[in-house]
Amino acid sequence: MNIRLAWARGVFVAGAVALATMLTLPPAAAEAPTKSPPEKSPLRWGADSEGGAPYICKDPQDVNRYVGFEVDLAAALEKPLGRRIEFVQYDFKSLTAGVRRGDFDFAMNGVEDTPDRRKALRLSRPYYVYTLQLVARADEKRFDSLEACKKAGGVVGTLEDTAAERLLDQMGVEKKVYGSQVEPYRDLEIGRIDAVLLDLPIATYYAKPNEKLKFVGPARNPGYYVIAFRRDQEALAREVDKAIVELAKSGELQRIYEKWQIWNDEQKRLLDSGVSDFLTESGKQWNFARYFPLLLKGAVVTVELTFLSMLVAAILGLPIALMRLYGNWPMQLAATAYVEFFRGIPVLLLLFFLYYGLPVIAENFHWTIGLKLSPMTAAILGFGLNYAAYQAEIYRAGIASIPVGQWEAGASLGMTQLHTFRRIILPQAVRVILPPSTNDLVALFKDTSIVSIIAIEELTKEYQILAKSSLKYLEIGFVTAMLYLVMSVPLGYLSRYLERRWGKGR
Amino acid sequence: MTGNMQVVISHVTKRFNSHTVLNDVSLTIEAGQTVALIGPSGAGKSTLLRSINGLNSFDEGEIRVGSHTLLPNRSHHACPGARQVRRVFGMIFQDFQLFPHLTALQNVMDAPRYVLGLSKADAEKRAMKLLDRVGLAAKAAAYPQELSGGQKQRVAIARAMAMEPRGLLCDEITSALDPELKNEVLSVLEDLKREGLTLILVTHEIGFARRAADRVVVLAEGRIIEDGPPHEVLDNPKAPRTRQFLSQILV
Numbered sequence: 001m002n003i004r005l006a007w008a009r010g011v012f013v014a015g016a017v018a019l020a021t022m023l024t025l026p027p028a029a030a031e032a033p034t035k036s037p038p039e040k041s042p043l044r045w046g047a048d049s050e051g052g053a054p055y056i057c058k059d060p061q062d063v064n065r066y067v068g069f070e071v072d073l074a075a076a077l078e079k080p081l082g083r084r085i086e087f088v089q090y091d092f093k094s095l096t097a098g099v100r101r102g103d104f105d106f107a108m109n110g111v112e113d114t115p116d117r118r119k120a121l122r123l124s125r126p127y128y129v130y131t132l133q134l135v136a137r138a139d140e141k142r143f144d145s146l147e148a149c150k151k152a153g154g155v156v157g158t159l160e161d162t163a164a165e166r167l168l169d170q171m172g173v174e175k176k177v178y179g180s181q182v183e184p185y186r187d188l189e190i191g192r193i194d195a196v197l198l199d200l201p202i203a204t205y206y207a208k209p210n211e212k213l214k215f216v217g218p219a220r221n222p223g224y225y226v227i228a229f230r231r232d233q234e235a236l237a238r239e240v241d242k243a244i245v246e247l248a249k250s251g252e253l254q255r256i257y258e259k260w261q262i263w264n265d266e267q268k269r270l271l272d273s274g275v276s277d278f279l280t281e282s283g284k285q286w287n288f289a290r291y292f293p294l295l296l297k298g299a300v301v302t303v304e305l306t307f308l309s310m311l312v313a314a315i316l317g318l319p320i321a322l323m324r325l326y327g328n329w330p331m332q333l334a335a336t337a338y339v340e341f342f343r344g345i346p347v348l349l350l351l352f353f354l355y356y357g358l359p360v361i362a363e364n365f366h367w368t369i370g371l372k373l374s375p376m377t378a379a380i381l382g383f384g385l386n387y388a389a390y391q392a393e394i395y396r397a398g399i400a401s402i403p404v405g406q407w408e409a410g411a412s413l414g415m416t417q418l419h420t421f422r423r424i425i426l427p428q429a430v431r432v433i434l435p436p437s438t439n440d441l442v443a444l445f446k447d448t449s450i451v452s453i454i455a456i457e458e459l460t461k462e463y464q465i466l467a468k469s470s471l472k473y474l475e476i477g478f479v480t481a482m483l484y485l486v487m488s489v490p491l492g493y494l495s496r497y498l499e500r501r502w503g504k505g506r
Numbered sequence: 507m508t509g510n511m512q513v514v515i516s517h518v519t520k521r522f523n524s525h526t527v528l529n530d531v532s533l534t535i536e537a538g539q540t541v542a543l544i545g546p547s548g549a550g551k552s553t554l555l556r557s558i559n560g561l562n563s564f565d566e567g568e569i570r571v572g573s574h575t576l577l578p579n580r581s582h583h584a585c586p587g588a589r590q591v592r593r594v595f596g597m598i599f600q601d602f603q604l605f606p607h608l609t610a611l612q613n614v615m616d617a618p619r620y621v622l623g624l625s626k627a628d629a630e631k632r633a634m635k636l637l638d639r640v641g642l643a644a645k646a647a648a649y650p651q652e653l654s655g656g657q658k659q660r661v662a663i664a665r666a667m668a669m670e671p672r673g674l675l676c677d678e679i680t681s682a683l684d685p686e687l688k689n690e691v692l693s694v695l696e697d698l699k700r701e702g703l704t705l706i707l708v709t710h711e712i713g714f715a716r717r718a719a720d721r722v723v724v725l726a727e728g729r730i731i732e733d734g735p736p737h738e739v740l741d742n743p744k745a746p747r748t749r750q751f752l753s754q755i756l757v
């Protein structure tokens with residue numbers, strides 16, 4: 001037997017075994033404590049480990065393990081509770097929704113104590129006092145506080161649906177909202193935004209070690225991290241409350257926080273004083289008149305994004321199609337490579353690359369142009385490049401569907417090839433091209449909902465923000481869906497109309 | 507002028523891959539002649555006709571049309587000199603190949619307007635005159651899909667005539683038509699013949715060939731096997747292959 005083949009098969013089998021092991025092993029298995037008795041079923045703990053340091057993140061030394069102060073806290077809770085705690089990966093922004101749905105028993109992931117959450121969930125006593133820390137570039141001279149930053153017209157980055165975002169809203173500071181905690185500091189560093197306001201533990205972990213960034217002013221606006229349960233889990237919640245007090249008394253909490261360098265006087269006060277509820281954040285009353293204008297604003301962004309991206313795709317697609325149809329072989333190869341490449345990679349990846357990747361490349365090669373695309377430019381370019389591949393194929397099929405006899409008829413009348421193409425072939429091909437292009441437009445229209453990852457607040461993003469601040473997932477979701485339908489259904493009808501009119505027979 | 511508008515085909519050979527479709531074909535056609543090209547299916551009639559119009563290339567020999575010469579060319583597409591030759595001969599196709607997105611009038615006036623550079627008014631005047639001549643002035647605003655087969659083919663003839671060619675190459679232009687529609691197209695051809703146009707017709711209309719052609723050329727398996735006046739070739743063929751072919755289509 002061919003040696004290379006045997007080797008390849010060996011690698012394949014080894015890979016398959018490794019994969020199977022990874023799939024069957026629950027992520028927290030490596031975390032399983034040896035000390036706690038496993039009689040009762042494990043508690044399921046929902047949190048987001050993606051970019052989640054110092055709360056919970058993958059251990060860089062061993063990707064099957066998780067580390068963070070909340071991981072240590074969960075491990076410490078196992079003993080007083082007498083139950084194992086099993087980690088469940090869950091999207092940060094949907095954590096409270098996840099508790100309510102019962103996807104896990106509790107959420108512990110820097111969940112802030114707010115009046116809205118108190119209404120909807122059973123919150124534990126606080127286990128940590130967070131404060132909000134403003135961070136700017138080290139060479140920043142325009143401001144030394146959040147107020148001064150606002151006066152200087154600075155844009156402040158923060159995380160979606162957090163106390164920090166609400167504070168920025170209250171103060172009327174121009175903000176930019178992110179989905180995870182790594183990107184705001186990156187954007188700050190390269191100058192896309194002017195400051196970042198986030199919880200002190202995050203700032204301590206991500207900004208403090210970075211000599212290009214500095215803390216601005218003292219941490220402010222304290223609030224509590226709590227563990228969130230479903231309302232009907234009162235018994236469990238009480239047990240956890242008691243366990244937190246025990247851990248505070250025994251000094252275990254302090255030990256954990258010191259290990260993660262997030263221990264400070266605020267924590268001392270919290271653990272000494274027991275608990276009080278001094279929360280003063282104003283709960284917002286979200287009604288239709290309040291949220292609908294915001295949804296409409298998002299819808300306008302969605303429409304803008306869709307049509308501009310389609311314009312780029314429609315223009316870029318034609319030369320690619322022509323190169324594929326009539327070019328010499330290097331041109332055909334290039335055009336085919338373009339189509340296969342951009343059809344083959346997820347748009348999400350492309351958007352990430354254009355928005356976050358390009359500035360890094362420019363920096364590494366010391367280019368004078370920073371390649372710092374605005375979110376809208378990056379999105380239009382990303383979708384434009386991606387859909388140009390689809391458009392090119394639609395054009396190609398459309399042009400190829402015109403019988404060669406039409407070319408010959410043009411030629412026999414003395415027309416040049418270019419003339420024949422422009423006056424005879426293209427006008428006919430357009431009729432074939434339009435219906436599928438309209439279909440593409442509808443698909444693109446819905447695809448644009450993923451741009452929230454590069455901080456564009458279009459319709460879906462606006463929905464997520466509103467739903468989370470109001471907890472009216474169903475109502476606002478319904479209104480959002482209606483907005484999408486009102487726009488996409490007529491487009492669908494247009495497509496079918498064009499198909500009927502031009503699609504078959506000529 | 508008429509004297510140098512001869513078509514001289516000398517020793518033309520055409521292969522598709524290894525299959526020889528035209529085998530050392532030589533033929534001279536005088537200006538104003540009407541030639542019926544007949545022969546069994548696959549004989550190479552269309553290939554020969556398209557070669558004269560530069561719509562396909564050939565591998566050996568040469569074709570002279572008036573003062574223009576087409577030379578062998580390995581590529582399957584454009585022949586050098588093809589555009590000049592196309593100004594001398596128009597081409598009519600079996601399946602009309604009208605431009606479906608243009609009206610009958612626009613079909614006819616497009617090439618004069620944009621290839622010859624006529625003004626819109628002049629091109630339109632010329633087109634209307636030609637549509638009138640083929641009996642379709644009333645259909646000027648109609649789109650191809652609104653026309654019958656015979657009407658379409660007459661528009662196609664008007665379209666070719668709008669370039670003021672010296673002759674027409676017609677490839678089975680009545681084959682797709684019902685019998686009663688054939689005659690309206692054939693009578694247009696007879697009209698053009700009277701005007702002195704050179705007509706090279708691939709046809710299965712033996713009756714029409716006998717009536718209108720000056721000369722009948724029989725092509726079989728890529729070779730010319732018979733060439734002469736209609737009554738000789740059609741009524742008294744010498745080659746057994748011609749006899750066999752005629753007996754087949756005359757049943």
Ligand SMILES: Nc1ncnc2c1ncn2[C@@H]1O[C@H](COP(=O)(O)OP(=O)(O)OP(=O)(O)O)[C@@H](O)[C@H]1O
Pocket residue numbers: 522527545546547548549550551552553554
């Ligand atoms: N593009 C092509 N590629 C390969 N072979 C071809 C091509 N065009 C024609 N042929 C072959 O050349 C031969 C002659 O074709 P041609 O169309 O000239 O015949 P014809 O005499 O017009 O026949 P018919 O009466 O059926 O129209 C046929 O065997 C055909 O299969």
Ligand SMILES: [Mg+2]
Pocket residue numbers: 551552553677
């Ligand atoms: Mg033929």
